[in-house]
Amino acid sequence: MNASGETPQPLAPASIITGATQGIGRALVDEFAKGGHTLLLVARTETALAEIARETADKYGVAVHYVPCDLSTSEGCDRVAEALDANGLYCESLVNNAAIMTAGFFHDLDKDILVQKVDLNVRAAVDLTRRFLPDMIARGQGGVLNVASLEGFMPVPYQATYAATKGFLIAWSRSLAWEVFGTGVRICVATPGPIDTTIHEKGGAQHSRYMVYLPRHSAEQAAEAAYRRFMRGNWVIVEGWVNRIIASGVRFIPGVMLIPAVGWFFRVRDAAGNLKEPKPQKHPDQASGD
Numbered sequence: 001m002n003a004s005g006e007t008p009q010p011l012a013p014a015s016i017i018t019g020a021t022q023g024i025g026r027a028l029v030d031e032f033a034k035g036g037h038t039l040l041l042v043a044r045t046e047t048a049l050a051e052i053a054r055e056t057a058d059k060y061g062v063a064v065h066y067v068p069c070d071l072s073t074s075e076g077c078d079r080v081a082e083a084l085d086a087n088g089l090y091c092e093s094l095v096n097n098a099a100i101m102t103a104g105f106f107h108d109l110d111k112d113i114l115v116q117k118v119d120l121n122v123r124a125a126v127d128l129t130r131r132f133l134p135d136m137i138a139r140g141q142g143g144v145l146n147v148a149s150l151e152g153f154m155p156v157p158y159q160a161t162y163a164a165t166k167g168f169l170i171a172w173s174r175s176l177a178w179e180v181f182g183t184g185v186r187i188c189v190a191t192p193g194p195i196d197t198t199i200h201e202k203g204g205a206q207h208s209r210y211m212v213y214l215p216r217h218s219a220e221q222a223a224e225a226a227y228r229r230f231m232r233g234n235w236v237i238v239e240g241w242v243n244r245i246i247a248s249g250v251r252f253i254p255g256v257m258l259i260p261a262v263g264w265f266f267r268v269r270d271a272a273g274n275l276k277e278p279k280p281q282k283h284p285d286q287a288s289g290d
């Protein structure tokens with residue numbers, strides 16, 4: 001009973017999926033809904049969230065809630081926790097999927113977007129996981145699925161910051177998986193190779209060689225594998241034999257060979273395949289305006 005003498009309603013379990021409006025996140029919504037989970041969807045675009053929530057609830061007969069917010073801010077993460085409380089839910093599964101990528105020479109990329117990338121891809125995952133993991137451990141069930149990338153296994157020139165955020169997720173998830181081992185909670189990290197979504201075009205990498213020469217999977221294939229293996233409790237999810245060879249093979253290739261080769265695949269190009277050159281930098285001693 002609470003102070004007003006009423007028996008409080010027990011909270012219901014929910015799966016939180018960030019970046020749920022497009023690409024892999026959108027496909028993960030279907031996988032979790034097929035599995036019968038109540039959902040809390042998170043992204044910035046409210047109209048898309050509302051439409052996906054309605055479609056998913058109609059198709060799979062599960063309760064679907066949503067919260068529009070910018071997860072690159074800590075206020076955005078607060079809103080996720082508030083939405084859980086407001087709907088009488090607790091977090092059973094957390095999917096840290098939302099991310100942005102921008103490609104090019106680091107020194108040419110917009111500083112605010114680089115910082116936003118670290119805030120969204122890394123800080124939001126740490127913030128949300130720290131909020132919800134203690135309750136999962138107390139209940140002895142649930143899990144966190146971090147969506148990293150094959151890029152997280154190696155240094156990636158021209159997507160350096162993005163790849164490093166994904167490397168963070170891989171190392172961090174593996175460490176946490178060990179820390180929670182035996183509690184009934186699982187921490188998994190999915191590491192997809194190139195997937196057909198709009199992230200490459202939004203990041204300016206649609207003409208890079210990796211988009212031409214590396215095999216690509218669909219968002220649905222990536223989500224199906226991630227969900228299936230998250231449910232099984234696999235710590236590191238690498239799907240497909242080419243991706244497995246790359247993920248394990250890069251450890252044995254000296255950096256002097258690996259980094260230029262990866263750079264060739266990831267260098268930004270135009271539609272005709274011509275290299276995008278770095279912008280000329282003005283010497284600091286040069287008078288402004290000349």
Ligand SMILES: NC(=O)c1ccc[n+]([C@@H]2O[C@H](COP(=O)([O-])OP(=O)(O)OC[C@H]3O[C@@H](n4cnc5c(N)ncnc54)[C@H](OP(=O)(O)O)[C@@H]3O)[C@@H](O)[C@H]2O)c1
Nearest residue numbers: 019021022023024043044045070071099149194195197199
């Ligand atoms: N595509 C690939 O080749 C590939 C390969 C390996 C790993 N991954 C990883 O898979 C995940 C999904 O990638 P994707 O290709 O599916 O990306 P995507 O199609 O660009 O979708 C990104 C999602 O994140 C949301 N989002 C972006 N900024 C946000 C913010 N500040 N706050 C809250 N939500 C935000 C977007 O919705 P709004 O715009 O409405 O906010 C969208 O729902 C990412 O972690 C990515 O690194 C992708």
